[in-house]
Amino acid sequence: MKDSSSIIFSNIPPEQQATILAAGKSIILAHKDILFHQGQPANTLHLVVVGRLKLYKVNQKGDEVIIRYIEKGELTAAVAIIRDDDYPVTAEAVGQTEVINWDKDTLDQLMRDYPTITINLLKTVAERVTELQQRYQELVTIRVEQRIARSILRLMEKCGVKQADGILIDFPLSREDIANFTGTTLYTVSRTMSAWSKKGWLKSGREKITITDPHSLMVFAEDL
Amino acid sequence: MKDSSSIIFSNIPPEQQATILAAGKSIILAHKDILFHQGQPANTLHLVVVGRLKLYKVNQKGDEVIIRYIEKGELTAAVAIIRDDDYPVTAEAVGQTEVINWDKDTLDQLMRDYPTITINLLKTVAERVTELQQRYQELVTIRVEQRIARSILRLMEKCGVKQADGILIDFPLSREDIANFTGTTLYTVSRTMSAWSKKGWLKSGREKITITDPHSLMVFAEDL
C-alpha cells in the first residue's frame, strides 16, 4: 500500500499512516473466496491492498446484482460499520486478493485519535452515493446496450491495462458478471458484445475482454 | 424543529442544538419553488423543517428521475458539500416548505466545534447508500407493478396520515411523480393504479392517493 495512496489516508502524515495500518490485520483471499456475507453483522472495515472485491446483493429469488467492484486502495463495509448494521452485500474476491481490516472497536479508537479519518470515511461514502445515483438514473433512462458500453468503459478506466492490441480488463469478468452489473441478462450481453466484436470495437475470450477501439465505444455510450 | 428530533442532532445536548440552529438561516419556499439546481456549485447544507423536498436528476434528453423525497427533519446536500462538488440533483419544494441552511464555512466551523456532527452526517449519508443500493437492486430484479406498490407504500409510511377511509399520502403526488420515482411511465402507473382502485386497495384523485387496504398492497408488494 505504501506505493498507492488510499482516500482513507488523505491528509494524514505518513508516519501516522504506518501506525494506522499496523492497527489492522491482513487477510489473503483466493479467487472467489468470500470476505463477508450479506446479512452477517458488520464488525470490520476493509481496505483492499492487492486485487479486488466484487460486491453483490442477492434477493430471495436468487437474482444477483453487482453493486460495485472495490479496487486496490478502496474501502468497503464503511456504510455497514457506521450504521452498526448487517452487511447489505456480499464481498467476494476476484483473483488473489489481500485486504487489511480493522474491527469496530479499533476503528472507533482510530477515529478518536485521528479525526481526519472520520472526514475521509465521509468522503468515501459520499462518493458512493453520487455513483449510485448516477447508475440509478442510467438504469431508468438508458437502454441496455448503452448501459453495457458504459459499464465496460468504467471497468476499463478503473482496471484496464494497455496491451499491444488494446486495453485489457485485467481480471476474470464473465458475460454474467457484466449482466449483473448492468441490469440485464447474460444473453443480451453476449449478443451485444458479439456485435461489437464484428465492428472491431473489442475482442473477448472466456472471462476476458480487450477493448480495441475505446473511442468508438465511448461515442456509442454517450450518444443521446 | 424543536418538537421533532433530526439525525443531525443526535447525541447533541439541547442547548448546543439551539446554538447550531441559530448558526443557520431559514428559507421559506412555495410549492414547486426550486431550492437548488443540479449542476450549481454546492455551498449549503439544508435541513427541512416544514414540508418536503423532491430531489430529482434530469438527463440531456429531459428524462426526470426522482432520487428521493426529503422529509421534515432530514438533511440534503450533505454529499455535495462534503465532496465540494456541484449539486448532482435538483431540489424542489413540494407544498409550502421551510428549510434551515448552513453555508460551507459555517458547517466546517460547526464540525470543528461539535465533532459529533461529522459522525451524524456520516450516518445520514451511510443511510442514503443503503437505501439506494436497495432501490437499485429492486429496479433490476422486480417488475414495475411491484415497484410501484413498494414506492407507494414507502411514501405512505413516511408521509401517510390516517383518515376515515384509509391512509392519505399528504402531499401533491402525480402519476408522473410516481413513475419518475419508480422507473416507469405515467401510463403504466395510471393503468396499475386503476386496477388497484377496482380491487379496492386504494382511492385516488388528482395528485392525491389514499391507501384503503394497505395490507393487500403489502402482500402484493412483497410477493415473490
Next chain:
DNA sequence: CGCTCTATTGATAAACCTCAAATACAGTGG
C-alpha cells in the same frame, strides 16, 4: 479426453413503452 463452466445464437414471448385521443378536474376571471 472427458467434464464442467462459459459463451453463442435462434426462436418465441412477455413486459412495458409510445403515441393518440378522450375525459376529468381545479382554478380563474368574467
Next chain:
DNA sequence: CCACTGTATTTGAGGTTTATCAATAGAGCG
C-alpha cells in the same frame, strides 16, 4: 355561478425492447 383553460388522468392500439428457453459450441482443467 359558469364557461374557459391548462393540467392530470385514463384507456386503447400497436410496436419495441429485452427476457426467456433451448440447443450448441468452445475453453480450460485434471
